[in-house]
Every structure is written in structure tokens, then in C-alpha cells.
Amino acid sequence: MTIFQKVKANIDRNAALFNVQLQAYNAALAHYTEFKDWNHRETLIVMPTGSGKTGVMSILPFGISNGKVLIITPGKIVRKTVYSHFDSVQNPEKTFWIKRNIIFDRKSLPKSYLYQGYNPKNDGAKEITIKKLREADIVITNVHKLGSSNEEVNLMRLVDQDFFDMIIIDEAHHVAATMWQDALDYFKASKIIKLTATPFRSDKQAISTHEYDPIFEYTLGEAITDGLVKNIVKQEAVPGELSFTDRNTGKKYNLQDAKIELGNDFVSKSIAMSESCSKQVIEKTKTILSNKRKSYPKHQVLAVTCNDDHAQDVCRWFNELDLTATYVSVKTLSDKEIEQRLNDFANGIYDVMVSIQMLGEGYDNPNISIISLFRPFKTLGPYAQAVGRGLRKIMAPDVTPLDNFCNVVYHQELGLEKLWEYYKEQETYGQILLKQKKDLVEQLSFEFDELGFVEKKPNPYSAKKDGESEEDLSSLNASFLLDVSAFSPHNLGKNDSFTQDGIENYNQALDAVLQTEQDKLEQYRLKLQEMVDKGFLSIKEAETLLEKHEIETQNKVNTSYDTFNDLIVAESLRKDFINWVNTKLEEFFKMSSLAKEDIDLVRDYSLVDNEKINNIGFISRNIRQSLYEESKKNISLYNDADFARAKDRVIEKLSFWLKQYPKKEE
Structure with a gap:
């Protein structure tokens, strides 16, 4: 084993x-x-x-x-x-x-x-x-x-x-x-x-x-709602009058003419590489950092740039404006130098870390609370990775709620508005998903006897609805550019049968065992430390005694989990099924022409009780009834094979509805 x-x-x-x-x-x-x-x-x-x-x-x-x-x-x-x-x-x-x-x-x-x-x-x-x-x-x-x-x-x-x-x-x-x-x-x-x-x-x-x-x-919306990550605030560096000069021809452009003749992409790259535009962003960043540090002095900045040369330029511009900055690059620095700079930044020696993309993933520093963007993004993925570096929550005891906001700063003309919209809506979206999941628990936990319903199967003859690289910036150089989901079904469900006496007794018993053992172990640790402090035990003797006590505690926990193993697995499968169905419903409504809150399905497919239920409620009810029709069981009685078949059935149902109501072509 x-x-x-x-x-x-x-x-x-x-x-x-x-x-x-x-x-x-x-x-x-x-x-x-x-x-x-x-x-x-x-x-x-x-x-x-x-x-x-x-x-x-x-x-x-x-x-x-x-x-x-x-x-x-x-x-x-x-x-x-x-x-x-x-x-x-x-x-x-x-x-x-x-x-x-x-x-x-x-x-x-x-x-x-x-x-x-x-x-x-x-x-x-x-x-x-x-x-x-x-x-x-x-x-x-x-x-x-x-x-x-x-x-x-x-x-x-x-x-x-x-x-x-x-x-x-x-x-x-x-x-x-x-x-x-x-x-x-x-x-x-x-x-x-x-x-x-x-x-x-x-x-x-x-x-x-x-x-x-x-x-x-x-x-991300659920994580923001649950308080696991920072919320996000955007601040643009709003320019005054922008003008551009073609380095080759000397021709001058205002902002609108440049966009029309040369294209938005060319303009956004020119702004990204522009010293004057970048310093606008740096000044804005400096002001925000100064204000944030009034409540928590450890706030820091991550700046994201186009390439190695650009990173060194931006680093120099930050230092010129009195913010201590360094940069990391796999092309120009050794592994040892990179590690040293990252450690120095984590220890607060620098205000700003300037990066290209190597901190896009996995870098864990919750003090990064400002993301300053000095490059355009074409797709959500790299943009999300960059912003994500500022989302880790600060857990220090002396922080205020305002300290756990991430500020994203960039120039107004970098063309990032569409990507920002994704983040702007996330908190509201998270609240919708949480309520939707709660309603789904009630829906799928509804109990009725075997003859208490008739499943409404869609009419196949019913009239159908009409079907409705990231660019590489590694070689970008300024000399080549211009200068510059809820539903509310009523009376459909009741408390989950899994929350009755059996499972409650199990939860209470397991909680009691685990808490008791944790408390005992912690008290024993404190007692041993006290005896070491008084000279009654050596550190080695205390360590030996603690190891013995840890083994005893782990054995008791093992026994407790063995005793309740079947119940633990059963509850895990049930909880997972609810979450999984919620995820699949979200996928469905993103791909379908149906809107959650509309009542197309009630209108197109009659119900026995003719209740005015919205589309997500209709489909949830239809799934619940279909599952019961096939298994003759409430989900609290499912075994692993039942859950596997239930997931197949959900996919079959949603696939059918998607064929009936595909996304309209734009």
C-alpha cells in the first residue's frame, strides 16, 4: 500500500x-x-x-x-x-x-x-x-x-x-x-x-x-466574492493632445489620423515604446503607490514590458522618477542574478520589478498590488497572467480592506479596454454563480415518489430556432514605430436529504475527533517547549517525545477516517456532482442562443402545471426529472456508477438543447 x-x-x-x-x-x-x-x-x-x-x-x-x-x-x-x-x-x-x-x-x-x-x-x-x-x-x-x-x-x-x-x-x-x-x-x-x-x-x-x-x-469572480484574492481597480494614464511623427518621412499625425492611416495596432505599439507616454504611466503609478503605502508600507509594483531592451528602458525611467526598480531577463541575466533580484524584490529592497513575461506564472509575492502595463495585449491569456501577479491576497494582520485591491495602470491608448471588461464584470458574475449553485442544490435535491411527475421530453418536431498569437513583441523597437447567471425556481426543492441525522452525526463526530486531537497535539507542543525553556528537557529529548506524540495523533486520525471512509466518499461524490452540473450549465448558456432568465422553453414546450419558469430553471428541472426517471433514486442515494451515468445523462440533455438552440451566427 x-x-x-x-x-x-x-x-x-x-x-x-x-x-x-x-x-x-x-x-x-x-x-x-x-x-x-x-x-x-x-x-x-x-x-x-x-x-x-x-x-x-x-x-x-x-x-x-x-x-x-x-x-x-x-x-x-x-x-x-x-x-x-x-x-x-x-x-x-x-x-x-x-x-x-x-x-x-x-x-x-x-x-x-x-x-x-x-x-x-x-x-x-x-x-x-x-x-x-x-x-x-x-x-x-x-x-x-x-x-x-x-x-x-x-x-x-x-x-x-x-x-x-x-x-x-x-x-x-x-x-x-x-x-x-x-x-x-x-x-x-x-x-x-x-x-x-x-x-x-x-x-x-x-x-x-x-x-x-x-x-x-x-x-475569478467567485474568488473575489469569497475574499480569496484581491479585487481589481483600473486607472488609466489619460493623455492630453497626442501627436506622432513618422521617423522615416517626418510626417506628423494627430491621434485620429494615425489610427486611420496606420491602424490601431501600430499606434498602440508606438505608445508602448514611447518614453513620454511611459513616464505618464510611471507618474500615475508613483501617485497610487504613495497613497497605498500610507496604510501598508510594503506595497510593490510589477511592470510588464515588450522585450529585454524595453524592460531596461522602463527600469531606467522608473529610477529617474525616484522609484527603485530592477528588471529580470533570461536573455541578459544568469539564473543566479535572476534569483538574487527576485529575492531582493521580495525582501522590499526595490519598489518595482520590471519583467517581460517570465513572471507571468508562478511568482508568489502578495505585496504586488499595482500592475503597470507598458505593452499591448491581443488575447486574454497573457493579459490575465500579468494581472494575476497582483491578485494574491495580503494576509498580514495590519492590512486594511483597501490594501487588498489591485490597481492596474496603463495608457489609455494601449487598446486594452475589451480585456479590462472581462475583469470588470467578474465580481458580479461570481455572486451570480454562487446563488445559481445554491438554487441548483435545491433543484437536484427535490424528492418525490416515483409516480409524482411526468418528465417533459422535448418535441423533436417543434420548430427550431435559427442558428445563431498572441503577437510576438520580442523584436519590437521604438525606431520602427511612430514617436511618441442566476435563476429562482419557486416551490421546487427542499433541504437536501443528505443533511439529515446520519450525515450530521457523522460530521459532528468527525469534527469532534479531529479538533480534540489537534488541540491535544498543540497543548503537548507548548508543554514540551516550556520544559525546554526551563531546562528540564534538551531540544533533542523534546523532539523525540513530540515525534512519538505525532505518530499517536496520526494513527487516531487514520482510524477515524477509516471508520467514516464510505460516508466521506459518498458525500464527496454528491458535492462534486452539484458543482459539475453548475459548470456544465454555464458552458451551455455560453454556447446556446438561450438566455438564462428568458422563458423560451416554457413558451416552446408546454408544462403540465404551466409554471412560468425561466430557461435555466426549466433545464435544471428537466435534468432532475430525467435522472429520477432513469435511476428511481434521489441523488443522496447514488453510488459511483449512478453518478457516472448521471453525468452522461446531463451531457445528453444539454447536447439536445444545444442542437435546438445553437448560438446565432454574428
Whole structure:
């Protein structure tokens, strides 16, 4: 039995975890419980930056993986950040498992290994590396260690195809790259879980591999509503009169003429590279930073630029305007220099970090509260990554609510308005989704006896409705440019039957056991520390006693979870089903010509009671009735096979409605 099955991680009912982390874990547990075939080995989980993806990666293997786990990150910065939460050998106290009371016994922690290749010039280096790989429960590496032609780097040259049972891919929108796909094709892992903040690759192709994906999706709006990330405020650097001069011909343009004759893209690039326009943005940034630091002095700025030369220019301009700034670049700086500058920035030595795109993913610094954009963006993905660096919430005790707002600053004429609209609507969208999910729980939990309804099947003869790169900026140079969802069904549901005495008693009993054991362990730690302080025990003696007590605590937790295991899995599957249906409904209404709040379906398909219910309520009711018609069970009584079939049925239903009401062509 592997460590991930032997050790019972304290996940269910753990108050130290975000609810979204529990939901993501439940989704993975449900998927691999319900669908065990090879065709469904890959799954997709969508979560925004700052909502706890690294924590999700930490708990995913427990109760799901039957062997070793490989975690693949897109780059060195992310790899190092992720490993810091998994380093059970050198820093067990800093692991996510210990900090969040996932595992109480440090000796029961999974062994994690940061794979970086080996030096073939050192005798026995290859054999030592293979030994470490075999001893590890979790191997963490970045994608460049998978597809290299060098044997001393390529992990696939060192281990067999069945070496891992689970692969977790962080920032999975890179999965289109050949190196990623080669690794997935090589390894025969039975479980591949992809995490991303966007369900689309950089080439705009979907990451999903089957109709059940994403198995879990948590939107930025929900994260803002739940208070897990900063909210976002936009400030433009509004210009006065803009004029442009063609460097080659000397011809002068005003703003409107330049847009007409040369195009918006050319104008936005010219503004991005312009010293005067950039200094407008810097002045605005400086004012905002000064105001924010009145309540919290550690606020910092991330500036995003077009290329290396541009980054150095912007860095110089910030310094000229009395803000300490540095930049990072993989082209002009060594790994050691980059690491030193990032550490200095994290320690508050600099006000501003200037970057191109290398901080687009995985860089974890919650003090970044201002994102200053000095480049145009064509697509949402890179724009979202840049803004995402400022969304991690500041958890310091002395912050005010205003400190947890992220300010996005850019020039008015960079052409970013459409991308900004996505963020502007996210908080409202999150509130809609939360209410929609609550209504859906009531809808799908409605109980009726077997003859208490007649399913309304759509009339196939009813009249149908009419069917309704990122550009590379690496070589951009100023010399080439101008100078310059809710529904409210009434009387449809009642309290979920799963919240009756049985499940409540289980929850109360498990909570009591876990809280008691946590309290006892903490009291014992304090007692040992007091005895060390008084000289009654040496540090080594106290450590030995604490390790023994941790083992006893972990054993009690293991026993408690074993006792309630069937109930835990059953509740996880049920919760996941509600979340999954909500996600699929959102997908449907994005692809269909139907609007949630309209009543097209009531008008087109008569109901027995002729109730005026909106489209989302109609479809939710139709799904509920269809599920009961097929299984003759309320969802609280479903087993894993029932949930698998129910998901198939939901997809069938939504596919039918989508054919009836496709999106109108624009």
C-alpha cells in the first residue's frame, strides 16, 4: 500500500483549507471513482491565480494515487515556488501538509524530490539521482527536464513508463507544447490532472480531452466574492493632445489620423515604446503607490514590458522618477542574478520589478498590488497572467480592506479596454454563480415518489430556432514605430436529504475527533517547549517525545477516517456532482442562443402545471426529472456508477438543447 493510501490525510472537514480546495479535491476523487477507464485518465481543474492551486496539488494524491506522483511546472521560478511547499526533508514545518493540519506526523509526510538532472562529470551522479527518484513519493520538475535531448537532463531517460501513477501539470495551458505532450505520451500514469487559470492553450485550443472536463471550475469572480484574492481597480494614464511623427518621412499625425492611416495596432505599439507616454504611466503609478503605502508600507509594483531592451528602458525611467526598480531577463541575466533580484524584490529592497513575461506564472509575492502595463495585449491569456501577479491576497494582520485591491495602470491608448471588461464584470458574475449553485442544490435535491411527475421530453418536431498569437513583441523597437447567471425556481426543492441525522452525526463526530486531537497535539507542543525553556528537557529529548506524540495523533486520525471512509466518499461524490452540473450549465448558456432568465422553453414546450419558469430553471428541472426517471433514486442515494451515468445523462440533455438552440451566427 502506497503512502497516499496508507496515511489518511485530514482533508474532509478541515477548516484550515479553503472551501474551493475541498471542492477541487472532491472533483478529482469523484472523477477517478466514477470513471476508471484509460480514456478518462486526463482531467482538467480550472482555478484563478491566488485561489490555492498549490494547496490543491498537495492534497490531490491522498486517497487517489496508487503510486508515485510527478508534478510538472512550466519553469524554474514555478518549480522552486511549488517545491517550497513540498520539501518534507529539509523543511517539514513549512510544508502545506503541516501548516494546514493535513498530516500531523512529520514522519508520515511524503518524501519529495526536486529533480534537476545530474552532472555526468561526477562519478556515480546518475546512480544517486536514480536512487533518489526511487525513494521519492513525489517528484517535482519543470517541463524542460522532460523533453531535453541530453540524457543527464531528460527524466524520461531515467525511469520506466509506469514509474508514476499520477501526473499533476501546473499551468496546463502549456500542454500544447511538444515537450509536455511527449511526456504524457511516454508515461502510462493512470491519472493525469491538469491545473490552469485558463481552460485554453496559448494556441487557443481547448485543453479538455473528454466531455466531462473541466471536472471543476472556479472563476475569478467567485474568488473575489469569497475574499480569496484581491479585487481589481483600473486607472488609466489619460493623455492630453497626442501627436506622432513618422521617423522615416517626418510626417506628423494627430491621434485620429494615425489610427486611420496606420491602424490601431501600430499606434498602440508606438505608445508602448514611447518614453513620454511611459513616464505618464510611471507618474500615475508613483501617485497610487504613495497613497497605498500610507496604510501598508510594503506595497510593490510589477511592470510588464515588450522585450529585454524595453524592460531596461522602463527600469531606467522608473529610477529617474525616484522609484527603485530592477528588471529580470533570461536573455541578459544568469539564473543566479535572476534569483538574487527576485529575492531582493521580495525582501522590499526595490519598489518595482520590471519583467517581460517570465513572471507571468508562478511568482508568489502578495505585496504586488499595482500592475503597470507598458505593452499591448491581443488575447486574454497573457493579459490575465500579468494581472494575476497582483491578485494574491495580503494576509498580514495590519492590512486594511483597501490594501487588498489591485490597481492596474496603463495608457489609455494601449487598446486594452475589451480585456479590462472581462475583469470588470467578474465580481458580479461570481455572486451570480454562487446563488445559481445554491438554487441548483435545491433543484437536484427535490424528492418525490416515483409516480409524482411526468418528465417533459422535448418535441423533436417543434420548430427550431435559427442558428445563431498572441503577437510576438520580442523584436519590437521604438525606431520602427511612430514617436511618441442566476435563476429562482419557486416551490421546487427542499433541504437536501443528505443533511439529515446520519450525515450530521457523522460530521459532528468527525469534527469532534479531529479538533480534540489537534488541540491535544498543540497543548503537548507548548508543554514540551516550556520544559525546554526551563531546562528540564534538551531540544533533542523534546523532539523525540513530540515525534512519538505525532505518530499517536496520526494513527487516531487514520482510524477515524477509516471508520467514516464510505460516508466521506459518498458525500464527496454528491458535492462534486452539484458543482459539475453548475459548470456544465454555464458552458451551455455560453454556447446556446438561450438566455438564462428568458422563458423560451416554457413558451416552446408546454408544462403540465404551466409554471412560468425561466430557461435555466426549466433545464435544471428537466435534468432532475430525467435522472429520477432513469435511476428511481434521489441523488443522496447514488453510488459511483449512478453518478457516472448521471453525468452522461446531463451531457445528453444539454447536447439536445444545444442542437435546438445553437448560438446565432454574428
